[in-house]
Amino acid sequence: xxxLSEVAVEKxxxxxxxxxxxxxxxxxxxxxxxxxRALYDVNLDVRENTVTxxxxxxxxxxxxxxxxxxxxxxxxxxxxVTGRIALDGDDIYDASIDVVELRARVGMxxxxxxxxxxxxxxxxxxxxxxxxxxxxxxDFDQIVEASLQRAGxxxxxxxxxxxxxxxxxxxxxxxxxxxRAIAVSPEVILMDEPCSALxxxxxxxxxxxxxxxxxxxxxxxxxxxxQQAARVSQRTAMFHLGHLVEENDTDKMFTNPDDQRTQDYIxxxxx
Amino acid sequence: MSTSxxxxxxxxxxxxxxxxxxxxxxxxxxxxxxxxxxxPGYYGAYAAIWxxxxxxxxxxxxxxxxxxxxxxxxxxxxxxxxxxxxxxxxNLAYGMINAIARGLPMLSAEDTAALSSGSVDVRAxxxxxGVPLAGDVxxxxxxxxxxxxxxxxxxxxxxxxxxALLALGGAAIAxxxxxxxxxxxxxxxxxxxxxxxxxxxxxxLTTVGIVLSMLTEAAHFFREIPPLEFFFGTVWDPRFAGxxxxxxxxFGLIPLLAGTLYIGFVAMLVAVPVGLFxxxxxxxxxxxxxxxxxxxxxxxxxxxxxxxYGFFALITVGPFLRDLSMQVNGLLTGNYVNFxxxxxVLTAGIVxxxxxxxxxxxxxxxxxxxxxxxxxxxxxxxxxxxxETIKKVVLPAALPGIxxxxxxxxxxxxxETMIVVLAAGVAARMQINPFEPMTTVTVKIVAQLTGxxxxxxxxxxxxFALGITLFAITLCLNIYALYIVRKYREQYE
Ligand SMILES: Nc1ncnc2c1ncn2[C@@H]1O[C@H](COP(=O)(O)OP(=O)(O)OP(=O)(O)O)[C@@H](O)[C@H]1O
Ligand SMILES: [Mg+2]
Numbered sequence: 001x002x003x004l005s006e007v008a009v010e011k012x013x014x015x016x017x018x019x020x021x022x023x024x025x026x027x028x029x030x031x032x033x034x035x036x037r038a039l040y041d042v043n044l045d046v047r048e049n050t051v052t053x054x055x056x057x058x059x060x061x062x063x064x065x066x067x068x069x070x071x072x073x074x075x076x077x078x079x080x081v082t083g084r085i086a087l088d089g090d091d092i093y094d095a096s097i098d099v100v101e102l103r104a105r106v107g108m109x110x111x112x113x114x115x116x117x118x119x120x121x122x123x124x125x126x127x128x129x130x131x132x133x134x135x136x137x138x139d140f141d142q143i144v145e146a147s148l149q150r151a152g153x154x155x156x157x158x159x160x161x162x163x164x165x166x167x168x169x170x171x172x173x174x175x176x177x178x179x180r181a182i183a184v185s186p187e188v189i190l191m192d193e194p195c196s197a198l199x200x201x202x203x204x205x206x207x208x209x210x211x212x213x214x215x216x217x218x219x220x221x222x223x224x225x226x227q228q229a230a231r232v233s234q235r236t237a238m239f240h241l242g243h244l245v246e247e248n249d250t251d252k253m254f255t256n257p258d259d260q261r262t263q264d265y266i267x268x269x270x271x
Numbered sequence: 272m273s274t275s276x277x278x279x280x281x282x283x284x285x286x287x288x289x290x291x292x293x294x295x296x297x298x299x300x301x302x303x304x305x306x307x308x309x310x311p312g313y314y315g316a317y318a319a320i321w322x323x324x325x326x327x328x329x330x331x332x333x334x335x336x337x338x339x340x341x342x343x344x345x346x347x348x349x350x351x352x353x354x355x356x357x358x359x360x361x362n363l364a365y366g367m368i369n370a371i372a373r374g375l376p377m378l379s380a381e382d383t384a385a386l387s388s389g390s391v392d393v394r395a396x397x398x399x400x401g402v403p404l405a406g407d408v409x410x411x412x413x414x415x416x417x418x419x420x421x422x423x424x425x426x427x428x429x430x431x432x433x434x435a436l437l438a439l440g441g442a443a444i445a446x447x448x449x450x451x452x453x454x455x456x457x458x459x460x461x462x463x464x465x466x467x468x469x470x471x472x473x474x475x476l477t478t479v480g481i482v483l484s485m486l487t488e489a490a491h492f493f494r495e496i497p498p499l500e501f502f503f504g505t506v507w508d509p510r511f512a513g514x515x516x517x518x519x520x521x522f523g524l525i526p527l528l529a530g531t532l533y534i535g536f537v538a539m540l541v542a543v544p545v546g547l548f549x550x551x552x553x554x555x556x557x558x559x560x561x562x563x564x565x566x567x568x569x570x571x572x573x574x575x576x577x578x579x580y581g582f583f584a585l586i587t588v589g590p591f592l593r594d595l596s597m598q599v600n601g602l603l604t605g606n607y608v609n610f611x612x613x614x615x616v617l618t619a620g621i622v623x624x625x626x627x628x629x630x631x632x633x634x635x636x637x638x639x640x641x642x643x644x645x646x647x648x649x650x651x652x653x654x655x656x657x658x659e660t661i662k663k664v665v666l667p668a669a670l671p672g673i674x675x676x677x678x679x680x681x682x683x684x685x686x687e688t689m690i691v692v693l694a695a696g697v698a699a700r701m702q703i704n705p706f707e708p709m710t711t712v713t714v715k716i717v718a719q720l721t722g723x724x725x726x727x728x729x730x731x732x733x734x735f736a737l738g739i740t741l742f743a744i745t746l747c748l749n750i751y752a753l754y755i756v757r758k759y760r761e762q763y764e
Contacts, residue, residue, distance in 0.1 A: 105654075108652035108653075110648060112645055114646055118667070127654065177649070181653065
C-alpha cells in the first residue's frame with residue numbers, strides 16, 4: 001500500500017474491536033433455496049476496515065451468507081432471503097434499494113478468477129464505465145493505473161494493458177479481478193475463496209494485498225484454509241450446517257475458542 | 272439358396288460361435304472368471320465376428336461381381352451379327368434376355384419343351400406369366416437366357432458353399448484361439464474401431480464422389496461454354512436446343528448469383544435481428560417454464576417443410592404485400608397501382624427469413640448459454656444491470672460463435688429453392704428493385720434439369736456448373752464459420 005502511510009495502517013490495526021463501527025449488520029438472516037433451508041437465523045456483523053473471515057466445513061452456508069451481503073443470491077432461481085441485512089444502517093433488501101447501486105458499494109471477487117474476455121485495460125475500465133465514474137480517457141487511465149497499483153499488478157502488466165485479460169496466469173487473473181472490483185470504489189469487498197485456484201506464491205501475494213486493502217475497505221473473505229484465516233483476518237465467524245457457531249476475534253478464535261465445534265474444526269477433527 | 276436365407280444361416284452360425292466361444296472361455300477359466308483376460312462375452316463376440324465378417328464380406332463382393340461376370344459370358348456368346356450392332360441395342364437385347372431368364376423358371380415343363388421346339392410364341396407365353404417383354408424374341412435370346420440361368424445357378428451354388436465354408440472355418444479358428452490370456456476384448460474393440468472408421472469414410476467418400484462427379488460434368492459444360500462467359504456473363508438465356516435455334520444460348524451466372532445473394536441478404540435482414548433477440552430472451556430472461564414451452568415451439572418452425580413456406584409466400588405474404596403497396600400508393604398519390612409485385616425479392620426474402628429464424632435463434636441460444644455463468648456473475652457483482660451484462664460481456668464473448676452460426680444460416684439461405692420458386696418467380700433478371708421478381712441459382716438448376724432431357728447439351732450440363740459454384744460458395748462459408756467457432760472455443764479452454 002504505497003498511498004497510505006505506515007502510521008495510518010497501524011492506527012487502524014491498533015483500535016480495539018469493540019469501538020470499530022459496524023459496516024454491515026446481519027440480523028436473523030435465513031436463506032432458502034426453494035424448500036431447502038441453507039442458513040438458520042444468522043446474526044453476524046461486519047466491522048469497518050476489518051477483514052472478517054468465514055470458515056466452516058463444506059456446504060455449511062458460507063458462500064450463501066456472503067452472497068446475501070450484496071444480493072448476488074437474487075441471480076439464483078428460487079433463492080429467498082429473510083431477516084435483515086443492513087449496510088450503514090439501511091436495509092439492503094428494502095424495496096427502495098437499487099441492487100445495482102448496492103453491488104457497486106459491495107463488490108465481489110469470486111472463487112475462480114473470471115476476467116472478461118477483453119483486454120486488461122477494458123476489464124478494469126468496465127465498472128467505472130457503467131457507473132459513469134469517469135469521462136475522459138485520462139480519467140480512465142488514472143483509474144486503471146491506480147486500481148492495478150493497489151492490486152499489486154501494475155508492474156507486471158503495465159506494458160501489456162491492451163492484451164487479453166484471459167492470457168494472464170491464474171494468480172494474476174485473480175489480482176486483476178480484485179483490481180476490477182476496486183476500480184468501482186466499493187466500500188465492502190466480498191471474497192469467496194479467492195485463493196483456492198492459486199499456488200502458494202500467488203496466494204501469498206493475494207493475502208498481502210488483502211492485508212493492505214484493509215486500510216481502505218471492509219473485507220469479508222470465505223476460506224478453507226485456517227492458516228489463511230489466521231493470517232489475514234481480525235474477526236472470524238465459524239459456520240456449521242447453516243448455523244453460525246461462533247464469532248470472535250481471530251486471535252481468540254484460534255487459540256481459545258468458546259465453542260467445542262470450533263475447536264474440533266480448527267484442530268481438523270471434522271469437516 | 273436365396274441371399275436372405277444365407278444371411279440368416281450366417282447369423283445362426285455367428286450366434287452359435289458366440290455361445291460356444293463364451294462357454295469355452297468360462298470352462299477354461301475353471302470357474303474363476305478373473306483368470307480370463309476379457310469377459311466371456313468378448314470371446315463370444317470375437318468368435319462371432321470371425322464367423323460372420325469374412326463370410327459377409329465375401330458374400331457382398333460376390334453378389335456384386337457375379338452378375339457382371341455372368342453378363343460378360345452371356346454377351347460373349349451372342350451371335351456375331353448381334354455383336355456388331357450398336358451398344359445401345361445390345362443393351363436392350365441383354366435387358367430382354369434378363370427378363371426371359373426371369374420368366375423361364377415360371378413356365379411348366381411342357382411349355383418349356385414347346386419353347387425349345389419353337390412351336391409357341393415366347394413373348395405371349397411369358398406375358399401370361401406376368402413378365403412383359405419389350406420386343407419379339409430372337410432364338411439366340413432364348414439360348415442366352417438359358418445360359419444366364421445356368422451360370423447364375425452355378426455361381427449361387429458356389430457362393431453358398433464358399434460362404435458356408437468361410438463362416439464355419441472362421442468360427443473354428445476363433446474357437447481354437449480362445450485361451451485365458453487371449454486378449455479378446457482388444458481384438459473386438461479394434462474391429463469396432465474399424466467399423467467406425469468405415470462409417471466415417473463412407474460419409475467422406477460420398478462427398479468426394481459427389482464433388483468429383485459434379486466436377487467432371489461441369490468440365491463437359493466448360494468445354495462448350497468458356498468459363499469466362501459463364502462466370503462473368505450478365506445474361507441468362509439458355510435457349511433449349513429443340514426450339515429450332517442453332518445458337519446455344521447464353522449462360523451468364525451473374526444474374527442468378529445476384530438474385531441468390533439479394534434474396535439471401537433480405538432473408539438474413541429478417542432472420543438475424545428477430546432470431547438473435549429471441550435467443551437473447553430465451554437464454555437470459557425467460558423463466559425455465561417459459562423456456563421449456565417456447566423453445567420447442569420455435570423449433571417447430573424449423574420442422575416445417577420449405578414448400579409449405581412457399582405456399583405461405585405465394586398465397587398470403589405476396590398478395591398481402593401487393594395489396595398493401597396498392598393502398599399505400601393510392602393514399603400517397605391517388606393512383607391505386609401496386610409497386611410491389613406479388614412475386615418479388617421482398618416476398619421471398621421475408622418468408623425465407625421467417626424460415627431461418629429458428630436456426631439463428633437456436634444456434635445462438637446454445638452459444639449464449641455456453642458463456643460461463645462466472646462471467647455474468649463477475650459483471651453483475653460489479654453492479655452492472657442485466658442488460659449491461661448482456662450487451663457488454665455476454666454478447667461480445669459469444670460474438671465469434673454467433674457469427675459462425677450466422678454464416679451457417681447464410682449457407683442455408685443460399686441453398687434454399689422452394690420458397691424462391693413460389694415467392695420470387697423464375698425470371699432471371701438483374702436489377703436492384705426488391706419489389707420486382709428475381710431468381711436464384713438453385714431455382715435455375717431445377718429448371719434446367721426438369722423434363723425429359725439428355726445430359727449432353729450445355730442446357731442441362733450447366734446445372735452442374737451452377738451446382739459446383741453454389742457448393743464452392745457454401746463450402747467457403749461453412750469453413751470460415753467452423754474456423755471462427757473453433758477460435759471461439761479456444762477462448763474458454
Ligand atoms: N444454487 C443453489 N441451489 C440450491 N442449493 C444450493 C445452491 N447453492 C448452495 N446450495 C445449498 O446450500 C447449502 C450451503 O451452500 P454454500 O454454497 O453456501 O456452502 P459453502 O459453505 O460455501 O460450501 P463450500 O465450502 O463447499 O463452498 C448447501 O447445502 C448447498 O447444497
Ligand atoms: Mg462456497
